[in-house]
Amino acid sequence: MDTTAIARELNAWYARTARDLPWRAEDATPWAILVSEFMLQQTQVERVLPRWTAWIERWPAPSALAAEEPGEAVRAWDRLGYPRRALWLHRAAVEIAQQHGDRVPADVEQLLALTGIGPYTARAVAAFAFGERHPVVDTNTRRVLARLLHGTAAAGMPSPRDLVDMELLLPDDPAEAAVFNAAAMELGAVVCTARAPRCDACPVAQWCEWRGAGYPDNAPAKRPRQAKFEGSDRQVRGRIMALLRRADAPVSVEDVLAAAAEGGGRDPEQPRRAYDSLIADGLVVEFGDGVRLP
DNA sequence: TAAACGTGGAC
């Protein structure tokens, strides 16, 4: 396995074809990159683009966001999903403003200490915003590594081995390594896709173990698939959040529970359960005799 | 450690 050739070809492909995304621009600030990573967690590029642009324009620095109420972050988050991320991003902005002099830290350990930043995001920010050499492994890269290195149709459960695998291919030069991290993600996102991979467009197809084995249907066991969304507590929580984002004044609990019940679910306790969970998450707060965003 | 956490696009 010629790891040097793989890195060279993949980076050249990236230089040739990479999507022109604003957080990849030369003048993108570490804060702008950090915001993009929060938004991109479990969320596709196309849906993130308009929210990211508005966000960076409105809050060009962590301190600008930190000066707002958390609910403003939740509102600006709009329908990106998982609104707890908006709360966490606001919290991270406060931490950066107060503890790091309004500068996003470059150190992985310090990034990991920020709210809402885990192993992926910490390394992504260190690599993409500061050019540090780290293996950055997301779901796209895990699939690419699974096929290229292990000859399996899909990745298994996330594991520390993912970082070891990536390190095997990662160029020594930090700048090239940063590009390679982005290129592996890009390949997984646009060519080596989960459903219908476009191997004819793949710059590293000649080294791909899965292809060499004739595309066996050998995907390792994965975590059980997501529960049905229709009728779920998630859906009900989403309804409540949509109502409160729209409201410019506190909403009565009765109205909130009524909106939560609109789907007409079987479980009579579901509206209250969803409401209580939002209170527990801090996404909804009681205010006077009503409720609103925090 | 596994479950919980939104929303929308693709097929």
Add this chain to the structure above:
DNA sequence: TGTCCAAGTTT
């Protein structure tokens, strides 16, 4: 139409 899946993190 229903299922899969998407730049993960937290408790």
